Amino acid sequence: MTDETTDNGPGTAPADPRNSSLPHSPAATADGSGMPEWEQRFRAPRVSLPNWAQDAPDRSLFVSNATGTFELYAWDRASGSQRQATDRPNGTTDGTLSPDGEWIWWFSDTDGDEFGVWMRQPFGGGADEPATPGLAPSYPAGLALGRDGSAVVGRSTDEEGSTIHVVRPGEEPVEIYRHQESAGVGDYSHDGSLIAIEHTEHGDAMHSAIRVVRPDGSTVAELDDTKGGTEELGLSVMGFAPVDGDTRLLVGHQRRGRWEPMIWDPLTGVETALDIDLPGDVGADWYPDGSALLIEHEYQARSELWHYGLGAAAATEGATPALTRVSTPVGTVSGATARPDGAVEFLWSSAAQPPEVRSTSGAVVLDPPGMKAPASVAVTDTWVEGPGGRIHALVQRPAGDGPFPTVFDIHGGPTWHDSDAFASAPAAWVDHGFAVVRVNYRGSTGYGRAWTDALKHRVGLIELEDIAAVREWAVSSGLADPERLVLSGGSWGGYLTLLGLGTQPDAWALGLAAVPVADYVTAYHDEMEALKAMDRTLLGGTPEEVPERFEASSPLTYVDAVRAPVYISAGVNDPRCPIRQVENYVERLEQRAHPHDVYRYDAGHGSLVVEERIKQVRLELDFALRYLKEGEGES
Template sequence: MSDAQNDTSAHEPAEGPGPKEPNPAWERLPRWEQRFRAPRVSLPDWAQDAPDRSLFVSNATGTYELYTWDRASGKQRQVTDRPNGTTDGVLTPDGGSVWWFSDTDGDEFGVWMRQPFEGGADEPAAPGLGPSYPAGLAIGRDGTAVIGRSTDEDGTTIHVVRPGAGPVEIYRHRESAGVGDLSRDGTLIALEHTEHGDAMHSALRVVRPDGSTVAELDDTEGGTKELGLSVLGFAPVAGDTRLLVGHQRRGRWEPMIWDPVAGTQTDLPVELPGDVGAEWYPDASALLVEHSFEARSELWRYEPGAEGPVRVETPAGTVSGATARPDGSVEYLWSSAAEPPVVRSTTGAVVLDPPGAKAPASEPVRDAWVEGPGGRVHALVQTPAAGEGPFPTVFEIHGGPTWHDSDAFASGPAAWIDHGFAVVRVNYRGSTGYGRAWTDALKHRVGLIELEDIAAVRDWAVESGLADPARLVLAGGSWGGYLTLLGLGTQPDAWALGLAAVPVADYVTAYHDEMEALKAMDRTLLGGTPEEVPERFEASSPLTYVDAVRAPVYISAGVNDPRCPIRQVENYVDRLAARGAVHEVYRYDAGHGSLVVEERIKQVRLELDFALRHLGKGEVAGPAS
């Protein structure tokens, strides 16, 4: 463990960065390790009625945990301290308490705990509610909490918990649902649900705390249309019943204002080409608009009634989160592929500077647009600073699948670049950020569709001279790990090596073992259960093609993973072993990934070592010169 990880200044009053003392131990570390070890902080959340009280996540101790920050005094305090880390937490509106989710070793199944902001003993936040997967949380000013829960036995249930009283169930359904928001006065609860059976496109319902319905908004028309809605938040003003909602009526995500009490819907003239999200300014006088387009993002301010939004200046790259403060300033978490993340403010200040050494920069990305079978595919390409192609090339495939790679800092791809590899990241069909049709194209031929787009970009990379066709690595985690195993079996001549982290490997067994919300997603993607559409599950399962795999395979898996459970990974590994295929497996005691820095470094080192050995490039690079 480096000195930077042992730095305890994360618990002391915040100070400016100041000059740093030389740290020989840090300087001897390879640059790729420095990027993982360098302390980071998330965008601080703040209490609505006590804006000086904030909550953030940091890896300053070597494990990602929750921290409070009193902006008035500068004092920071570590809230959680668990072997496998903690990232899910929220402040009560008065800033008096921190609610945090307590699971077991990353299995995502647990209960909400509560701790005073100033410190003290943890206690169950909702006595009487047993462990579950979380399905949303909203906390009112009078201490009332609305808690969403998901279990295999009950589906989704939503409970109202008032101070001094036991939980009262107000909602139950087999399909996935969740808590969206609670109005400022606590009289309205916004829910997202998929009772129509389409887990990719939610409908909305606003209910009273007793569960009675106020209003419904369903753009799917009972599941006959693939149009989704999302809750962005109630207006943060007393007596204001307006709800900010995301919709897809024009083929992309856009905000509108819905008043479920008055029964009105107000379109907003935010004419931007990509997906648009928004949140209220604290006084509800304006909206902070987040615009994502072609793997970059930017911020705008929109005042209802104005002709259009006004740009909030941010550097080119990716804004991973933003919030408007009571003084009108905006704080945001920004990075680019080349520059590490930093929490900035429109005042020009760095909002929260973590202690210790800083992460080294990496290489910028360039865009590649490739014609694919379903339209133009966008890929992000990074190459080493020295040397010319063709390079050994890693196709680092993102998870989700409803996600997208962006021009944002990522330590994993940067590690490959340090070792002489080019890195290509493909926003295949199914990815977000390119319109509803692109995301929704991922149906029934699951996995095979994404691999068609990846193959088109692979052919371009080889033909353009970027990639060495004999040293192509297919890699990814979660859905990216799934596509890696599926690609090695369906495109066996295309790849020299495969690296799959926490993958779906045996789709049928994965379906039966995974958490309930993911079962609903799989039924949507494939059109039914394994018993109803067995041919689709078979066509989309890596296990179907395992005997065709020729390339060496490295697999890592968390033994407590509820998303890509370990049993289905073992089924795939057993098949590899039975035919003597070259493979290695690393199992670790956590869930769907790890929040422990040392563990993450170990996993990357194992992947690098496996690739370099089998591609004939030697060993993992030693300390930086």
Template sequence: MPDWEKRFRAPRVSLPDWAEHAPDRSLFVSNATGTYELYAWDRATGSQRQVTDRPNGTTEGVLAPDGEAVWWFSDTDGDEFGIWMRQPFTGGEDLPALPGLAASYPAGLAIGRDGTAVIGRSTDEDGTTIHVVRPGESPVEVYRHRESAGVGDLSHDGTLFAVEHTEHGDAMHSALRVLRLDGSVLAELDDTQGGTQALGLEVLGFPPVDGDTRLLVGHQRRGRWEPMIWDVASGEQTALAVDLPGDVSAEWYPDGSALLVVHSFEARGELWHYDLGAGELTRIETPAGSVSDATARPDHSVEYLWSSAAEPPQVRSTHGGVVLDPPGMRAPASVPVEDVWVEGPGGRVHALVQRPAGTSGPLPTVFEIHGGPAWHDSDSFTAGPAAWVDHGYAVVRVNYRGSTGYGREWTDALKHRVGLIELEDIAAVREWAVGSGLADPAKLVLAGGSWGGYLTLLGLGTQPDAWAVGLAAVPVADYVTAYHDEMEALKALDRTLLGGTPEEVPERFAASSPLTYVDAVEAPVYISAGVNDPRCPIRQIENFVDRLVARGAVHEVYRYDAGHGSLVVEERIKQVRMEIAFAERYLAAPGTPGPADAPPSAAVDVADGVAPERAGA
């Protein structure tokens, strides 16, 4: 088995979530069976048990505060539309957790100590609704709005809950509302300023103390995400002395005395301890690389999920050692990343570069573009780029405008010229890669999934001379049709990004749609798509493919029975293998079969029963 396949097959685990009032009981996600599923772990006995077992896989789950039940979200073939189920922690029958509520897209869930649940639901017909469900009682609707919203948290005593909402129409910047369980409003916090110079807010959580009306909130008032404390009863807002660059988030320590601060800056993640009494910030030592998730335990130890581009992920503890080590083989190491900064039209662009050990270039080079767009590539372990490196390619990952971790202005820069702005930054890094001698200008591959797949198709049409091959996974291909077919929450995001609907701003949708430029595409293009994808629906991809077919353009299409990606390891390996084979076929050396010798198109349809991964939105 080659190393690149081992990296996908090696068992992984997520950071275990633990029950607030039964901290020895934990819930985590693992691919130990070859499909990502939920697992219950009793730390007191050491026993582990697989909770879910579905062909599509399952990753969305919540542990009840008393540790007695696991709640998990059941959709159909990756369509993200379904209901919450409940299973006893020690095993037993799966039953609907909230009888009386029809299927929907999930929009947040908070569970109280007495079993009361506050559940957010989203449908195309109703927008967002929030229901309160007390044990043994029917659901009661307490909130409804056409725009997107979500349940943030439930107070420790179960009397208040916080909601992030976008009733003002800006889906990129939420306002906050705190309600009582009967739906009456206690407090409002809105930094959107009527839609001009909008700033976002996010719920980070109530403290674990009865009667405490403080809410930990993320805000952008100083040009980046950082935490503050808002007393929802008195209205008092308390700034915190967390003077760190980049984006900062936080959560309460279990006794409410301190905050665990998670800091993301320039593609790295690290941890800090903030003493609320003294107002002091102290660094928590972690290895170089990225901390992607962390939690503070009742004994004040911190458990965190760490990795680097070279080293596979581990769940570690500040008490020392590995907390949860999956069985089986360990993923082979890869090569470290190099940081590159390039002057772009909107400021310095940060890129991460990996190349095969001992090589200098020029090399065939894959520009692997991240999804989101509000996401970022980091110095963390990723099997996909490592596979390309193993095959002799350099890999360049660009944190274009729209990426997180570089301040609010960088993240918010996309409006109206959607797609085109990101491609300007990618082009600047591409010029550096060629000019520096890293990349062979005749062997440049543009690739990505979700928003990265969208930028791939848009880049192939707007920069046709720049790219030799394009690889687009679950992409936006026809922006107008995608808008009409996608889930309601993403419609709201598109209206925010582009300034309206396709009928209101048709010129902006046309300028940002890959379909507009499809006739200019010259590079061979490979497209993979999940037929049940609610984020990048299949019809709009077929519209793009039909235009390629009409032109006789070189392309291949791989359709699979899932949603926005796959949670099945073998399916993911299959897709990477096909992408690499496609690129190698069309980047062949002179004298070997290449594009001129290849068939103009091919289509592959399968029904593997795989399900969606949550690629960056």
């Protein structure tokens, strides 16, 4: 499980379970007086949507930053007790419960490098132990736990590619799948007789196929939308029916130009289309008895929930057959689950309102102790005509009249999208008098398959065309001061920041790049294998096969054209945007004596430590305020 409050991966170091309830850290118990509101938003305790054990629904697992570091917590709903399950210097967010609720499984890497092994500990507390003895450390590639104590474990390494193993108590792990291209565990059927695997054996890491196998690895059926058409279409595993003996598999597909679910029975081959007439991308999960689906609909940067009955459920007036709206406020639902009593729990927020775990029953699900995060400014929507179609951007304005110094906060991914959701970093900029613009450029999800798939071959340059179009709107509308424009982002957003500073040198006053791709060729050779596969898909080959594309898309190619001051932060253990390629870019800046700051920290692709995150935002703010004096921007 992951927490929507952070984009970072799991942390590291040996666990030291605690048997206390959710702690009140010094920062959490303070009322925030004397502390800037932007820091309060980071320090205020948050919780993720609780993940509950399928056969023991009173046992839950969630993530919280209550101690100042994001860690896993066990929650016994029957007694109300909460216990911190992990305690590591760089945090832990990747964990799940066994179906019987007896065990907490969590992933242990080294200082944020995402390379490690699965550990487990008793739900009620106790020593950690290796959960998959016999399996060497790897990058995780999916995990599914069975009711008989078995587990299906996905692994990825540079040497082996993707492997999947069945692990049974007291037995050696059995490898049931191996391929050099990316693959991972999709799900394990309720009775343990079937395993769903997502794979990209065809070589397109953006569009998976599905293979269903038995626990011995023998193939039952294959579902592949990448063959036989003029365009490759992707599939995703959403889960087997949660009923013993029921072999139905919920599958996401793109056959109508967007993500939507269908039901496939791999034993009979029958595919059942679902009558869900909604305009955006549609995800789904099962209700616990398998009689209905919980639909998550994402459209134009906001999301909503629906109930879809699979039986002879009566349609409500004004709804399509079997489809009924589940009431949620306007904003973003970043996770939802249907409980055995029929209530739906969901994690909700908006740009203005901090996240809350809510229930359709009206009950408070989880209310962390300590101060509450201050509200921020609501977003407004703008649509801008761009070279590839209409571009959607979200805008937050500070008090007063423009034009404002403006931060273009570019999301990562690239297959992701900014939404009307609470985010502490953009709110900090608004507090300091900046407007914030977030652009859902081509490559973003939520706007149809064609928009997401538009990146190929001219990687980075296409996204920057869209960002440039929104920039023109921001200036011409009077929102943004053209002399005080900041290009900023993390991960893929950090990559686009450095690439934009070099290819659009007159457009930006300064750049702030966190955990970026800076030298695409070196990044490719040093990054984790799954990302190499994605880069081969995006660029059409390796740096040796298509050197001209890597050169055209690499920030290092344009570093000598950069005019704006550059701030870069990077994790020294980052497997996604490795440190060596960042150092190559910094060395070129140093050779030019170009104004820049570099901050290196001991973690991976970001940090799960609250004070570290605050430090990074403070450094970015200080850098921007240092160079963006009134009328003195360097553009």
